[in-house]
Structures are given as C-alpha cells and as structure tokens.
Amino acid sequence: MRHYLGISDEEFIRSKQVPMTKKEVRILTLVKARIPANGVVWDIGAGTGSLSIEAANLCPQGKVWAIERRPEAISLLRLNIANLAVPNIGIIAAEAPDGLEKIPAPDCVLIGGTGGQLEDILEAVHKRLRPRGRIVLNCVTVQTMYNALSWFRAHEEQYDYEAVQVQVSQLRRVGNYDMMQSDNPICIIAASPKHHMEVA
Amino acid sequence: MRHYLGISDEEFIRSKQVPMTKKEVRILTLVKARIPANGVVWDIGAGTGSLSIEAANLCPQGKVWAIERRPEAISLLRLNIANLAVPNIGIIAAEAPDGLEKIPAPDCVLIGGTGGQLEDILEAVHKRLRPRGRIVLNCVTVQTMYNALSWFRAHEEQYDYEAVQVQVSQLRRVGNYDMMQSDNPICIIAASPKHHMEVA
Amino acid sequence: MRHYLGISDEEFIRSKQVPMTKKEVRILTLVKARIPANGVVWDIGAGTGSLSIEAANLCPQGKVWAIERRPEAISLLRLNIANLAVPNIGIIAAEAPDGLEKIPAPDCVLIGGTGGQLEDILEAVHKRLRPRGRIVLNCVTVQTMYNALSWFRAHEEQYDYEAVQVQVSQLRRVGNYDMMQSDNPICIIAASPKHHMEVA
C-alpha cells in the first residue's frame, strides 16, 4: 500500500461516462477530511473510486465505504480497487441516502455525485457523523454549490464550514512550449460539528 | 454583414487541428485592438479566421489581412469567410514575418499563432505599425507569454502595454444543473506606441 | 466623447464602499448587451457608473438610465459623469424595481447590484423589455448566480440565454517580474427574448 497521497490520475482506469476527481482536488479533499489512521470513511457517489482508494491508503487501520448506484461506475470501482490492491474498501451498491443506515458511523464523509438527493444525504450524514467528524463536499454545478451552502447556512448552529472554488490548469508540454489545459472549477466545502457541550 | 461583435463559436467551421479563439477572448482582443472603421488590420496566425472575420465586421471601410501558413487552416479560413460572406479579408499564405512586407501598413495587428517566430514578427510589426496603431497578442503558452513580455520590456521606451490572463468557464445545462466547463487560460497583451514627438 | 469601449479603470473615481466592475468585465458585458446607437439602456445598480458611462458612449443618439439607491454611490456616479463629460445619462435615485415604471422601455438592461430584489427586478424588466432587447447580468455571489439561472430556467420558453464565469488576472510589473493579481470571478448571463411570432 502507498503511504502518500497523490496517486497520479493515469493509474486509475476511467471511462467517459464516469468523471473522475482530478489529483489536485483529491489531495485538497482528502487533506481537508483529516482522516484518522483507524477512521471510518463514507465516500458517497464514489464513481471511479479515486477518492475511496486514496482515502483507504490514509486509514490503513480503518475502512472506507464506497456508495455508488451506477452499475458501470461500480465495475470501474471494483477494477481500480483490484488493480491498486487496496484491502480496506467496502462497496455499497445503492443510491444514497439508501444504504447508509447499515454501515458504521463515519469519522469522515466525502460527498461527490449526489443524484439530486443532496439534502436527504446531508440529513442522513448529520444523524450519524461522529462528534469529531468531518464532511467534505465536492460540487461541480451551480445548483449543488448553492444547495450545499444553503444547508450549512441553515445548520450554522451545528457546523463550522469553509468553502473554496479551485481551478487547476495542467501544464502540458507541446514541443518547446508548455500549454495550460484547464480542468473545470470545483467548489470544495469542508465542515465540522460545533462542540457546544465543551463550552458548558 | 453583422454590425456587432460576438458571433457565437458555433457559426465557425472548425477542426481539431486548428484551435479557435473562443468568443469571450475574441471580444476582449478586438475591443482592445480599437479597430477604426476604415482601418487596416493584420491577423497573424489567423487559423480558422474567427478573429479576422469579426475584425472585418468592425472595419467595413477597411481591410483585414489574414496571414496563415498551414494549408488546412487556410482551407478553413476560406470556408468561414465564404460562409459568413465577409468581403474585406485578404489571405496571405505565408509564415510570418514572411509576407508582411507586401501588405499595407497596419492600424491594428493581432498576433495569435506565431510558430516560434515571435521576436521576428514583433520587429517586423514594429517597423510598419502606424503611429496611432495597436498590437494585441493572444498567448496560450508560458514561453510565448514570457517572450512577448520580454520584448515589450525591452521596448518600453517605445510602447505602453498592459497584460491580463483570462480564464473563461462556460455554464452548460445538464438537466436541472449548470456545470462549468473551462476553456484554457489565455494571456492578452495590448500595446500602443508612445508618442514622444507630441511632448516636444 | 470617446468612440471606443475600454476606458481604463483608473479614469473612474472610486471608493472602498462602492465596488466597480473592472475593465475586462465591462467590455464583455457591454459587447454582449449589443447596444444600438440610438438605444435606451437601463443600468440597474449603477454603482460608480463605469458601465453606464461606457454604455452611454456606445449609444450617442440614445440614453442610459442609471438606477442606484445608495447616496454615496450616487455621488460617485455624478462625479464620474461630470468628470468624463457624458451628456446622455439620467440618474434614478431609487431601489429597483422602484423607479423603473417611469422611464422609457429599454433595448438593453444591465443588472449588477440588486439588493436582494433580483426576481422582482427581472419580472419588471420582462414586462418592459423591447422585443429585440437584451438583458445582461453580472453576478458576484453564488446566490445571485443561482437565482438568476433559476429565473431563466423558469422562463426558457421566453428567453434564450448563455452564461459564463470569467476570471481575470492583471499582470503587474514588480521590477523585473510580472505578477498576476486576480480579480474576483464573476458570472455574466446574457439573454434575448425568443421570437415565437416569427415562426407562425
């Protein structure tokens, strides 16, 4: 198993139908998730599994649950897990929030693809997240960014959160030149429960 | 003929081999070029002709010279000029600075693709540019950006210039969502000759 | 009067309280607005007046109505109009949609600051916009971008629209170096009424 974060994108098998979180966004997402070495991680909308696999490498004594509903994505996920020989990932073939009730309570929840169920997923996560837990969302659409920010605004008594938009351009050599090729921008929201009890 | 700037990208015939300047960059480039209605414009590295065609619409009493060396780009250029029925464009099939000596002195020079001849092109343009003229470069590589800025730094007694990097993301509807799809960033440098004579 | 678009930012008097639309965003906004030379333009949330003033230069036989509610912005607006000697701007000191009912029907509507009244403003504009008119919105917040896109989605029978996010970085000389200084990203939405009548 690799002990560092930052597997190159080329090591994952991909398909056109299942977009993959790119390396720099994976790094930021997983660092912001503050995954404990023995942690339980939920990866909701796991897609190709690039986040699940790197998360699993960060919690060798823990376990990652990859929740994914699309059969073609699940196939890719299985291929990538086998290919990179990651032992500590369980796959839940379901459309979240379905399937979340039967897995252990999470230390960290990664939310990518949400199929329009964002609020229901956030409510389900809210009920199960451990007190020192972290939620990290990757939003690629205006609507998901808005809905996620709205949910955290509505729950600001319960969560501290921060959000950034990140735009990465890869420098690619073309002969004597370096061109910049842009990935699409993504909004990363990272949240922690507030600890009112401690104050009392 | 259209009297406004901002033809949509879909109206130009394109090919994978010949990248096209996208709408927002075309608009910024052509506004910064301050093309007079009766002006002479050189479009060096004309490619698909999107800049030449919109420039020609801005100088109905003037003329645009499209300089391009690649046969497949020249074919596209001819197709697009015919298709959009633009009467005031002349094509120079040459690798600039070759071919520049035989066309009229320019009011505005647009520099896109340069095939590694950037300094020679800038020297040739410098000799011919009219006193109230404008030069606008679009740089997509680190090396072109650096070389162009170096040239203007070396000629700062003769030119005022400004430079911006522009990153555009298109919002594309995907069902109920709007995704952002990023174009590659581009550096636009716009320059005018200084007028020392006027001070004296 | 200037006959080109693209006044430099330094020519406008500004204040910390009243943010100004920067040059490149002004250019894109005003080109996308396709202002007729004799057009009527509404600039809703005019702020420092940089958009109003450049719009007025584009319609020398027309008129721009600058709608602004904040007294300190109105002062700046007056100063900038006087300073740049633009004759064809009228100021409406009101919080839109108030004040819109008494001015002539617009060819072009620019919407910047909206003070939370976005839907009401869009409804008011929708009722008055001329058949060949244009609406261009500049959105700097996630919520305004979402609300504006939602309104156009709900009115897609009546409007064609496009949206881009634009991020501009200025290259600033610092000795022998050029640093990139980023402006904040902005979403520009440009819309035209659909012409169902023509089909019949």
Place this chain on the structure above:
Amino acid sequence: MRHYLGISDEEFIRSKQVPMTKKEVRILTLVKARIPANGVVWDIGAGTGSLSIEAANLCPQGKVWAIERRPEAISLLRLNIANLAVPNIGIIAAEAPDGLEKIPAPDCVLIGGTGGQLEDILEAVHKRLRPRGRIVLNCVTVQTMYNALSWFRAHEEQYDYEAVQVQVSQLRRVGNYDMMQSDNPICIIAASPKHHMEVA
C-alpha cells in the same frame, strides 16, 4: 504538535511586506513534496514560515531548515515558530544559494521566494538532493515560471516533473450571500530525480 496538514491562515502572524503561501497552496505543495517522517526539508525563501511549520509537523523525527534573507521575514518566522511551538525547525539567515552548503542533504526542497537566484539555487539543490528526493517550486511570476520550466527542460534527462497552475477563490459570507474572493494564481512545479541506475 499537530498531526494533520492544513493549519488555517489566521493562525500565522503576517505582515504586508511578507506575503504568505495560502492554505490550499500549502496543502498541495506539501503533499507533492512527499515528506518522510524522518526527512530533511529545505524551505528556501521561507517568508512567514507557514510552509516550514506545516512541513515540520509532517516530519516529527526529521528537521526543516528555513532559509530566509530578509530581517523582517526572519522576525515573523521566529514569532510563528514560537507561537505554534514547533521544535524541529532551524533558521538559516542567508540569501540562497548561500547557506545551503552547511546544512544536511535534503529529502525535500521547497522553493518559494528566490530573489532572482533561481538557476543558482536549482544547481545547488541538484548537487545535494538525495536520490529519492523531491523538489517543489511555487512560482508567482511569469518569469519564475518560465525560468523554472526552462531549467527542468534542460535537465529532463535527470528529472521527471509536472506543473500545474492553481487558482483558489475563497467563499466569504456577506450577510445572506457568498462572495468569491480570489487569491492570485500560482504555478506549482514538482520534480523527482530519474533513476537510470535501476534500468541497468
């Protein structure tokens, strides 16, 4: 000592004269540096020390050497190290490449501010870097980006490298709205020595 990466920017004391690498860029830089727990890290142009301090947290059995020439930056660096109680940082008050000859050979070299000595620094680093080492550069100017890429192109027999440009915008709450505030873009180049011996 903290065992996670990603200290918030507010925890560092800063000044206007000494710009600080922002959180997301720190995370990417330090993950790409692949710092071993017992590693030796050089932080060239350490500035406020934000990279040095987070690097030190990643190598609790190793040591970070912060090289910085400006007295006001060294003061800040000392303050931040004391404030965050990081035991394993040594300060070298010198202008690199001066001062590098007397410290242990590095596993990881972070290069930020370079004061125009980039090539000399890269040559000095090249001579001392351990075989499994990493070099990560943060470039904020066009010239540094160009010079660094040129050096790695000239040394492509010896190094594998990748480069990205990263643009981060912070979402800041302003009442009911979230505005995006952009940090300046930065180019991150990460390089590893090639291992020709292994092929034989």
